[in-house]
Amino acid sequence: MNKMRIVILGLAIGSAAFAGILAKGMVNKKPSKEVVEVNKVPMASVLIAAKDLAMGERLIESTISWREWPKSNVDETMITKDELPDALEKFKTARARLPIFSGEPIVDRKLVMPGQSGFMSSILPKGMRAISVAISERSAAAGFILPNDRVDVILTRKVEDPGSSQKVVKSETVLSNVRVLAINQTYRQETNQEKVTVTEGKTATLELDPVQTEVITMVESAGELSLALRSIAEGGDAGLQDAAPVLSENFQNRKRPKGGDRLFVRYGVEKIMSTR
Numbered sequence: 001m002n003k004m005r006i007v008i009l010g011l012a013i014g015s016a017a018f019a020g021i022l023a024k025g026m027v028n029k030k031p032s033k034e035v036v037e038v039n040k041v042p043m044a045s046v047l048i049a050a051k052d053l054a055m056g057e058r059l060i061e062s063t064i065s066w067r068e069w070p071k072s073n074v075d076e077t078m079i080t081k082d083e084l085p086d087a088l089e090k091f092k093t094a095r096a097r098l099p100i101f102s103g104e105p106i107v108d109r110k111l112v113m114p115g116q117s118g119f120m121s122s123i124l125p126k127g128m129r130a131i132s133v134a135i136s137e138r139s140a141a142a143g144f145i146l147p148n149d150r151v152d153v154i155l156t157r158k159v160e161d162p163g164s165s166q167k168v169v170k171s172e173t174v175l176s177n178v179r180v181l182a183i184n185q186t187y188r189q190e191t192n193q194e195k196v197t198v199t200e201g202k203t204a205t206l207e208l209d210p211v212q213t214e215v216i217t218m219v220e221s222a223g224e225l226s227l228a229l230r231s232i233a234e235g236g237d238a239g240l241q242d243a244a245p246v247l248s249e250n251f252q253n254r255k256r257p258k259g260g261d262r263l264f265v266r267y268g269v270e271k272i273m274s275t276r
Helices: 003-028 087-093 119-123 137-143 210-220
Strands: 043-049 064-070 129-134 150-160 167-183 186-189 196-199 203-208 224-229 261-266 269-274
Touching: 043 087, 064 087, 119 167, 129 210, 167 210, 167 224, 203 210, 210 224
Parallel strands: none
Antiparallel strands: 043 064, 129 203, 150 167, 150 224, 167 203, 186 196, 261 269
């Protein structure tokens, strides 16, 4: 074979191989990633409702949480972690004054704190009433009856003894399983952690239905009311701890004065006198 032909054939084969290598490299070459610079939006931690909160519902750790919120959209009424880092602890005793939806920022105007106007009405279940009654100091069970405890209400009064003309002291339970909403007493641990100072209450605010409210108002003038603390062990699914208060049979369907008559209570004895 002519040497020139061999040289030309070798060049052709080499060129073809080189072209194939170039083509393969172009096919397998990964496209370069385009780097796009993104401006980060300044964020702030805002207190929001973790679930729908009904009117009067208490704020607890599981119902509120922090959520990142664009700073440009943070309103002055919102509660931020920068301004109030202990908000989860501070608002755990608060209640919703108005309904709050899940994901909605928590604002002060929709909350009611203990001691504020409207707090008592926010914790009352529908159909119940809050009534304050005078109680004996010794009935405060050494000062350890506190809000949310369950008690029995006992009436002590003087009644006429059927067997004699004298009056005898009688005590009977008027209401059972009554929830205490408030009591004017203080319970303070001293700095030495050993001494507890308790001031006994003379007035208790109780949660009752409308009929029970009328009864307790009437019997309060008939004698002295005392509170008996109920054990928490009486609660549970089969107990009365979370049930409604119960009016004793002796005080149900009490005789009421008719039109023109008046009810007088003297020395704890009720009498209906006609004024017609």
